[in-house]
Amino acid sequence: MATGRGSINRKLEDNKKDVLCTQMPESHNNRPKNGHKNGLRSNGKNGSHTSQSRWDEDFFESFEETPLLVAILTYLGYGLLVVIGQIRDLMRAYGIEKDKSCTEPKLEGFVPLYQSWESFYTRNVYRRIRDCWNRVVGSKPGTRITILDRDSCDYGWTFELTGKKLNVMNFGSYNYLGFAENSGPCCDQVQAVTEKYGVGVCASRQEMGYMDIHRELDLLVAEFLGVEAAITVPMGFATNSMNMPALVSKGSLILSDELNHASLVLGSRLSGALIRTYKHNDMDDLEMKLRDAVCNGQPRTHRPWKKILIVVEGVYSMEGSIIRLPDVLRLKKKYKAYVYLDEAHSIGAMGPHGRGVVDYFGLDPRDIDIMMGTFTKSFGSAGGYIGGSKSLINHLRTQAHSFIYSTSMSPPVAQQVISVMKVIMGKDGTNQGMKHIRQLAWNTRYFRKRLQDRGYIIYGNKDSPVVPLLLYMPSKVAMFSRETLKRGMATVVVGFPATPLIETRARFCLSAAHTKEMLDEALKIIDDVGDLLRLRYSSLKPPDFSEKDIQLIE
Amino acid sequence: MAYIPATWDMYDLIQGVLQAPWYHMVFEVALILLIFKIYVSQSFSPEKTVLTEKEKDLLVEEWQPEPLTPNVPDDHPIIQSMEKYCIEGQNGKYITVNGKSCINMSTFNFISMVGNKQIQDRAVKALRVYGVGSCGPRGFYGTMDVHLELEDELAKFMTSEEAILYSYSFATIASAIPAYSKRGDIIFADENVGFAIQKGLIASRSHIKWFRHNDMEHLESLLIEQNKADKKNPKKAKVTRRFIVVEGLYLNTGKICPLPKLVELKWKYKVRIFLEESMSFGVLGETGRGVTEHFDISRDNIDLIAGSLENSIASVGGFCCGKKFVIDHQRLSGLGYCFSASQPPMLAASAIEALHILQEQPRLLVDLREKCEKIHDKLKNVTHIQLIGDPISPIKHLMLTEPASDRDLDMHTLEMVVDYAMNEGVALTIARHLDSEENNLLPPSIRLSVNCELTDEEINKVVSVISDAFREVLQKLSSVDMKSPLDSVKQGDGEQIASR
Numbered sequence A: 001m002a003t004g005r006g007s008i009n010r011k012l013e014d015n016k017k018d019v020l021c022t023q024m025p026e027s028h029n030n031r032p033k034n035g036h037k038n039g040l041r042s043n044g045k046n047g048s049h050t051s052q053s054r055w056d057e058d059f060f061e062s063f064e065e066t067p068l069l070v071a072i073l074t075y076l077g078y079g080l081l082v083v084i085g086q087i088r089d090l091m092r093a094y095g096i097e098k099d100k101s102c103t104e105p106k107l108e109g110f111v112p113l114y115q116s117w118e119s120f121y122t123r124n125v126y127r128r129i130r131d132c133w134n135r136v137v138g139s140k141p142g143t144r145i146t147i148l149d150r151d152s153c154d155y156g157w158t159f160e161l162t163g164k165k166l167n168v169m170n171f172g173s174y175n176y177l178g179f180a181e182n183s184g185p186c187c188d189q190v191q192a193v194t195e196k197y198g199v200g201v202c203a204s205r206q207e208m209g210y211m212d213i214h215r216e217l218d219l220l221v222a223e224f225l226g227v228e229a230a231i232t233v234p235m236g237f238a239t240n241s242m243n244m245p246a247l248v249s250k251g252s253l254i255l256s257d258e259l260n261h262a263s264l265v266l267g268s269r270l271s272g273a274l275i276r277t278y279k280h281n282d283m284d285d286l287e288m289k290l291r292d293a294v295c296n297g298q299p300r301t302h303r304p305w306k307k308i309l310i311v312v313e314g315v316y317s318m319e320g321s322i323i324r325l326p327d328v329l330r331l332k333k334k335y336k337a338y339v340y341l342d343e344a345h346s347i348g349a350m351g352p353h354g355r356g357v358v359d360y361f362g363l364d365p366r367d368i369d370i371m372m373g374t375f376t377k378s379f380g381s382a383g384g385y386i387g388g389s390k391s392l393i394n395h396l397r398t399q400a401h402s403f404i405y406s407t408s409m410s411p412p413v414a415q416q417v418i419s420v421m422k423v424i425m426g427k428d429g430t431n432q433g434m435k436h437i438r439q440l441a442w443n444t445r446y447f448r449k450r451l452q453d454r455g456y457i458i459y460g461n462k463d464s465p466v467v468p469l470l471l472y473m474p475s476k477v478a479m480f481s482r483e484t485l486k487r488g489m490a491t492v493v494v495g496f497p498a499t500p501l502i503e504t505r506a507r508f509c510l511s512a513a514h515t516k517e518m519l520d521e522a523l524k525i526i527d528d529v530g531d532l533l534r535l536r537y538s539s540l541k542p543p544d545f546s547e548k549d550i551q552l553i554e
Numbered sequence B: 001m002a003y004i005p006a007t008w009d010m011y012d013l014i015q016g017v018l019q020a021p022w023y024h025m026v027f028e029v030a031l032i033l034l035i036f037k038i039y040v041s042q043s044f045s046p047e048k049t050v051l052t053e054k055e056k057d058l059l060v061e062e063w064q065p066e067p068l069t070p071n072v073p074d075d076h077p078i079i080q081s082m083e084k085y086c087i088e089g090q091n092g093k094y095i096t097v098n099g100k101s102c103i104n105m106s107t108f109n110f111i112s113m114v115g116n117k118q119i120q121d122r123a124v125k126a127l128r129v130y131g132v133g134s135c136g137p138r139g140f141y142g143t144m145d146v147h148l149e150l151e152d153e154l155a156k157f158m159t160s161e162e163a164i165l166y167s168y169s170f171a172t173i174a175s176a177i178p179a180y181s182k183r184g185d186i187i188f189a190d191e192n193v194g195f196a197i198q199k200g201l202i203a204s205r206s207h208i209k210w211f212r213h214n215d216m217e218h219l220e221s222l223l224i225e226q227n228k229a230d231k232k233n234p235k236k237a238k239v240t241r242r243f244i245v246v247e248g249l250y251l252n253t254g255k256i257c258p259l260p261k262l263v264e265l266k267w268k269y270k271v272r273i274f275l276e277e278s279m280s281f282g283v284l285g286e287t288g289r290g291v292t293e294h295f296d297i298s299r300d301n302i303d304l305i306a307g308s309l310e311n312s313i314a315s316v317g318g319f320c321c322g323k324k325f326v327i328d329h330q331r332l333s334g335l336g337y338c339f340s341a342s343q344p345p346m347l348a349a350s351a352i353e354a355l356h357i358l359q360e361q362p363r364l365l366v367d368l369r370e371k372c373e374k375i376h377d378k379l380k381n382v383t384h385i386q387l388i389g390d391p392i393s394p395i396k397h398l399m400l401t402e403p404a405s406d407r408d409l410d411m412h413t414l415e416m417v418v419d420y421a422m423n424e425g426v427a428l429t430i431a432r433h434l435d436s437e438e439n440n441l442l443p444p445s446i447r448l449s450v451n452c453e454l455t456d457e458e459i460n461k462v463v464s465v466i467s468d469a470f471r472e473v474l475q476k477l478s479s480v481d482m483k484s485p486l487d488s489v490k491q492g493d494g495e496q497i498a499s500r
């Protein structure tokens, strides 16, 4: 989603440097924001962990380099957009073209709220393809969704609903396990709770907003994660931004993956600790920074750090990569750091029991100091949790901002999590949960393998249900999104600034509820559109994993 | 989606370069060359210490971090009181705690929307269409038609051009402030603003100037001071945005902000006003449109109003409303809006229904005001209690008239009051704070919230229980032979439990 304003020129400059780097496989780029795992882009394994056990052998992750020609063309494309944008801005300034953007009225004596150049990107690039985002949905976010058709009579400045409804396959929602449902036993339980409790709580946990349903949820989450205790918060974003400040403070160091989610960045910032970023999933870089931090202490004073917190995500939602968790834990032990693991996209979706990346690697959840995750994705609900040792959770219950200053979870939302979690754990007496988990794993392998065979550049791990397909050029972003929708498939496309400028991509989120027929149809649509847009950029041999080793449950 | 654009610094830079005179540039270049020279010559100095790998290993071996968290025992008073008073079933006007039914004077269920049948039906209907979660942020198929409907309804209700919906009230103002105010800008904020605002202020990295609570003279003096500084540096002043951030009804004090004066100052000193109406939305004004309606001030005077759907509306979520050119900006820059899943549709649907009820039954607000004033009147003169808050405010703080020097001690006293009242069937709560993080920590208090459906008997009961509780507890505390104050509290506590 294009969330950026302005400063496009600088970004262009920066990325020109990037493209040069991309051509030199081993050159590293240290800038935290744009610097993007250049170098380690060969198809296949890229760590240097020879002594490690089996996990590394089975860890397949691919980040193919941007082909040179494509990169040049992409920059030319942006160049053109900028030039035209400048010309049109000029025309708007002189009144030759009517300015349709909702501009700020001049208020005598007030400093303007925005600078005109700040919104250059929004006005001249994002606006043209605005219809690809914020589409209006009129149904549950299941495998098929109803999209309310919109029309713009002024090239993207405003939209109007036409009243037409499109029923399309959904490859955009984070409904990994397929529990976003409006019928069935989970939904019935939610209805019963709504009728018993109502929807509101109107109080924070410490101020008489703590209800029996919250207690039940906390206990269940702790059991599910395999940790001593857990707390829950009504919003995943706030779980990070409101709890991290209770863990570290000034005098502590946060080592953060450069591609961490905005909520983690905000939480880190609010904590007052010093933040250093390391290259995405690059364990050598992490070790170097850890070693450096422990040896040199705090800047200037050289006093030792109070604590060092490594902040990582389980599955990265824009890259489809999986954290090299065993390595992180090895480093954590060696350097006595603490680990904060955000499992927003991996809880439920990864591992043989759906318990996230920890389960996927077969590790002990107690080795991770802070287990965080959200209920927005696999559980088809809303909110987030933090799990860990009893003393951590007790500390958070007394000190976390989310327990003191904000409302606690709405009962029906909590019940949805409880019901779904019980299904996943098999506590409902069926094997539905297992079935969903296996199906998702199978779907993931099947879909990824087919896409790679067809020669698209696909990022990420073979087991990650987030599947990014690289589009590169800004014009293709819009085209891909519109054409797939026309053919009956809703997809997410992501561009600058959520990704580096040239690495715009489409993203498919797989779901356990997708059937094989749906996947096949989706592949057909992608092929259609892919040929239209010439998306088969890959020059590497397709990888040799397959879905065959995953046993489906009938 | 891990990218937060940091554009402001760039702008400063460009401005700086464009405005610098030529000799300045020459001078700077010379300076840079000099620094470079010093740097290069220094790197040859022999003293630079380089650690060998072995030494580094030793250092790594030696370093011992602090524990992640202090060890908080299970019987910490806060955890204890939370567990002790865990609510069974609905959190409505009456609540059940430990099998006992209590009048609820502690939650922000001002107009009794919790458990409203009409709202529940609407929520269930939405549940049967959309499921519970939206499974995506607004940008990626998380925009349901109910979200748009709610935004429309809110905008219409507040007669503003546009409204934007957040999935959590805390994230609303905390995201809105940094979307507009950047590094280098100046924010004038009331010292008693709520915690969410405080976090928003920190996240904005702007320069914060605190003025004393509701003290317009102090604010004006700060504004004049700023004006003088601006005259000295007009170039900087031309790009420095200025904001006043206030709450409509202060959660921390139960007081209403002097909006007419604020608006006057806004136009006089050219500052924008951000108004946080979490507590006043659906409470103040003839029809619940907040503090602007209360003072009969046109909402066009306010640049941004942020409200909460978690208090009188009894759902979960928040919103901002104002002019389109202001609000739309957040759709791309509000962190909590862009980077988080949208509000569960069934909660949006219940908020829509609650708004309808509010519009259909203005009686609710008349009742609420009446009850607030009644309670205020009755508690005003009770011994041992210092009553804080405006008479028509549904939030009132009860502080001790003779606080001890030790905060913990007062806290303990109040906890005993809460225990006593709970036992008598009135649910109260202490206003909780993070002592070390609050900008301006107020003395410990019990925070009372008034519900519009309280009957006269219930009000009488509440008042008598509260005055009894304070009297009994304080008597008990003073009657115990005081060796060490904390000792006595523990003893007192024990005795009281025994006496029940």
Ligand SMILES: Cc1ncc(COP(=O)(O)O)c(C=O)c1O
Residues within 6 Å of the ligand: A235, A236, A237, A238, A240, A261, A263, A313, A317, A342, A344, A345, A374, A375, A376, A382, A383, A384, B339, B340, B341, B342
């Ligand atoms: C890594 C990560 N953390 C936190 C969140 C926020 O979760 P929520 O949508 O529940 O606010 C997200 C969601 O996009 C995420 O990807």
